[in-house]
Amino acid sequence: MEKSIDKATLGMIAKSGRQKIPLVWDRYERQKPQCGFGEAGLCCRHCMQGPCRIDPFGEGPQEGVCGATADTMVARGLARAVAAGTASHGGHAKHMARTLLMSAEGRAPDYPVRDEAKLRAVAERSGINTGSRSTRKIAADLAKKALDEFSEKDSPLAWAATTVTGGRVRTFLKHGVVPTGIDSVVSEMMHRTTYGVDADPVNLLLGTIKCALADYAGCHMATDLADILFGTPQPALTRANLGVIRKDAVNIAVHGHNPLLSDMIAQAASDEDLVNKAREAGAPGGINVVGICCTGNEVMMRRKIPLATSSVSQETAILTGALDAMVVDYQCIMPSLAGIAECFHTKLITTMPIARIPKASHIEFNEEKAGMQARQIISEGISAFRQRDPKKIDIPGVTAPALAGFSAEAIISALAVVNGEDPLKPLIDSIAAGNVYGVCLFAGCNTVKVAQDFNYIEMVKRLAKKNVLVLATGCASGAFARHGFMSPEATNQYAGDGLKTVLTAIGEAAGLNGPLPPVLHMGSCVDNTRAADVAVAIANKLGVDLDRLPVAASAPEPVTEKAVAIGTWAVAAGLPTHLGIVPPVIGSKTVTGVLTKTARDLFGGYFIVEPDPLKAADALLETMAERRKGLGLSA
């Protein structure tokens, strides 16, 4: 199997081979064969009477020591994965909320409220009195309200209940899946899945959906608060792929997920003293901040910071030999980076007390003096620059232009140029006329199990041709950006005639002198609720629920537990949700059946598992055809 279809990544893989530096793909080879019990979800280590395994073919044991069946084991495993994903997004959101509170209390001077309109909008939605109150008071109330979402309350999570359709709320109440606390539901799932608690697979799966809805709330909160503190993204043109790393500059990569750190680094990079220091060190190009993974998306869409690469290929940035520092926060940061950085002059800097890596430098992040720390980190990069070995430099000259930052607000304001009184109307009319056949949100990661980007690119080509508007977040965004699918040229090349007409009309009206790209960059992986917001607005406008819209989701190359949580809430939100990797649930017929069939009866959404990208695209088109017929539209 090819390891990637990205030329820049392939160049660095070849270099790693010559230099005998093992990368993620080599470690994957060393892991083979991977355990079939694990692959099917049929192992359990939840107690010390185990580990237990169940024989999927019926000859061997059919129960664990405690009597847990395959159904119980698989459901418990999935529940814990969703709980872990929810805890991750929740941790990210809580970090934001604490910082907003510190900002409101004057303890974090580097984090002023940058989008007051969004602060007021979110506060009002959350039932906080705004009126003529000061920004600080509203921010403090909103931050406290946000922090209250984490422990168990008597009422549903505000960030879930107030951001979805009325129909969804009724569906969630009907099935008893309304979460009342983000941390409390994670804790409940850990309790339910421990030795001798919940053994009923269906009950476990409903609990899992409740937990996933808490994940939705955490994601939505993280996005809202990031916009309030750093500004709501608007389309900004930048570039993507390893070629954005510059030989003539001090290159600092920000990697991880939270903008709290990366935005500070991006700001500090224009500090005149530091730029001069970089020039004195021999870098005429000054300081060049580049993004990796999702914090890369955060600064890409708010500060036009170019994106170097995505999650699975994170190691290749160091392989260029020109990366002076890589500063990381949390999530998706491979521990292998430390060993690879040792082969070069690159300084790997961890910053979070909960995410340290042996052999990395650690500068513990403190919101009260974030700006100063950002400058300190850049200074570390400048010192490292002096140690560069010119013989080791090898930067692939590959980049693509990328228009990033289509927040829900940005999409609405682009549409408002076409119809100021009723911004959604042009989009709804286009859907009705079939010029936009449907909408597909691509989310998730790149995985070592698929040639990097292959599934994304094969699917988008097919869907764009069939006039499906594609939205993307996270490393899906990264994949499309690196391959040029976020440029107006891609619309001319790949979009079907109907879609081309719509994207051109909006793009011209918005003053882009050309069409919008066929793939709209909606943010990092925590930002999937931006797409949900657009879908909810359309559903409310049409007076139908989400499960009737020709909208689907796809994670064609998923990796993380966070992706499992997102996929699960996408299903609960009523979306057909494609997975390009067979998840570790196939050991249970019951669980597989609930996820791919029964969920549809309960929530309207369901999982479609299809490793072949073209078949997957066709399956998604079929769901759109079905839903278009349901709405009385041409199929």
Add this chain to the structure above:
Amino acid sequence: MEVIYVRPERCMGCRSCEMGCMVQHSKAKSLAGAILGGERPRKRLFVEDADGSRMPVLCRHCEDAPCIKACISGCLYKDEKGFVRRHKEKCIGCWSCVMLCPFGVITADPENHIAVKCDRCHKLDVPACVASCPTKALVLRDVEQIPAEKRRRLALSETTGREVA
């Protein structure tokens, strides 16, 4: 002649060899395909637990195979590669081979009423169990090399005191 050499000290008891064996003996030849297709392939080797030690036990494809001698219906035979295999359609389910096999690795399939045994994955270069073993507790070795290696190891440890893995 290549044989499957077992190194019990490396066995973690993960049963990946059993899983690999079952998948290879499914119609789908893939884990997901076999499970989703509702197949029930049977394993041909067995990871045994002996007071906490683990060891895969499998057919030795004996030169003078007791199972073939015991087979009264002409089902079991030795193929051109020296592997002891079945003409499945000839098995009458008398279980003589099951009783006679000194290693206990021929089993009665109660669903299909025939004896089941290792076919050494005769169509593959590397048998599925060997390919599935993450710790290389199962390896393919030339039968003549095994005693040669043992003699070398003995000589080394006797003369230099060095233990060689």
